[in-house]
Amino acid sequence: EPEVTQTPSHQVTQMGQEVILRCVPISNHLYFYWYRQILGQKVEFLVSFYNNEISEKSEIFDDQFSVERPDGSNFTLKIRSTKLEDSAMYFCASSEVGRYYGYTFGSGTRLTVV
Amino acid sequence: QQPVQSPQAVILREGEDAVINCSSSKALYSVHWYRQKHGEAPVFLMILLKGGEQKGHEKISASFNEKKQQSSLYLTASQLSYSGTYFCGTEHELQGAQKLVFGQGTRLTINP
Numbered sequence: 001e002p003e004v005t006q007t008p009s010h011q012v013t014q015m016g017q018e019v020i021l022r023c024v025p026i027s028n029h030l031y032f033y034w035y036r037q038i039l040g041q042k043v044e045f046l047v048s049f050y051n052n053e054i055s056e057k058s059e060i061f062d063d064q065f066s067v068e069r070p071d072g073s074n075f076t077l078k079i080r081s082t083k084l085e086d087s088a089m090y091f092c093a094s095s096e097v098g099r100y101y102g103y104t105f106g107s108g109t110r111l112t113v114v
Numbered sequence: 115q116q117p118v119q120s121p122q123a124v125i126l127r128e129g130e131d132a133v134i135n136c137s138s139s140k141a142l143y144s145v146h147w148y149r150q151k152h153g154e155a156p157v158f159l160m161i162l163l164k165g166g167e168q169k170g171h172e173k174i175s176a177s178f179n180e181k182k183q184q185s186s187l188y189l190t191a192s193q194l195s196y197s198g199t200y201f202c203g204t205e206h207e208l209q210g211a212q213k214l215v216f217g218q219g220t221r222l223t224i225n226p
Contacts, residue, residue: 031212042116042219043156043201048212056213091155102146102158103214 002026004106006092012112013082021077021109023092031095032075033103034067036060036088043091049075082113115140117204119217126192126224134187134220136202145178145185146203146214149196156201159187189222197224 005024013019025032034046048055049067064080075094079086089110093103117138124132136145144163148156162178162185173190189196199221203214 033212033214035216043150043216045213045215050212058213100161100163102148102161103156104158105155107155 002104004092004094004104006090006106006109008109009107010110010112012114015084015113016081019079019082019111021079021090021092021111023075023077023106024073025075025092025094026104027073028096029094029104030097031055032067032069033093033095034077035091035093035105037091037108038088046077079111082111084113087111087113115206116215117145117202117217119200119202119220121220122218123221124223126222128194128224128226129191132189132192132222134189134200134202134222135184136186136204136217137182137184138204138206140183140206142178142180142183142185142204142206144205145176146205147176147185147187148201148203148216149198150201150219151198192222192224194224194226197222 007022032049035043037043045058047057047061047067066078068076089108091108092106095101095103117136120135126132146161147159150156160176162176164180176187178185199219201216201219203216205214
């Protein structure tokens with residue numbers, strides 16, 4: 001079964017440093033998403049991406065965040081200057097075209113900011 | 115706008131039934147249901163589009179009441195493997211197609 005692949009599985013970074021989280025969506029999917037989940041809490045929407053541009057973003061997704069699809073397979077989330085409160089599990093997801101399909105989530109990257 | 119789920123937690127014995135509710139204050143276009151086991155990613159269960167349809171997936175089914183902006187997830191004859199946290203996700207009529215917002219989750223524990 002096709003999978004969404006995320007790397008790394010766990011990243012520890014110092015406050016103020018930049019991090020890049022990487023995702024390889026399912027190959028025939030055209031919609032891509034980033035969500036985050038602070039330990040034990042709800043899954044929060046960050047951003048959706050379609051046709052090489054941001055479709056929707058939440059109020060969490062401020063100027064320190066950016067997304068990119070640098071080539072035909074990777075989808076990245078960059079956090080420019082990490083804060084302690086950015087510590088969370090970050091999930092990438094992808095879906096097929098249209099509003100009729102569920103999302104397939106990757107296994108996540110646990111980001112710890114110290 | 116975040117949907118509201120109820121109850122927050124349910125504890126059942128294997129074989130018992132459960133209902134998890136999801137409601138929104140805004141007009142809904144679709145409702146998704148996902149299950150997340152501890153330390154894992156959410157897994158898609160089903161999607162319901164406006165029209166009040168009911169869908170089924172083994173012993174797990176769901177309904178969508180468009181007029182009340184509510185969806186319910188039904189788990190019948192629960193199995194140990196059903197344990198986990200269930201999230202509904204909603205898309206609203208007037209927003210873009212790609213903004214699925216999740217509720218706070220319902221933790222389901224199935225005991226033998």
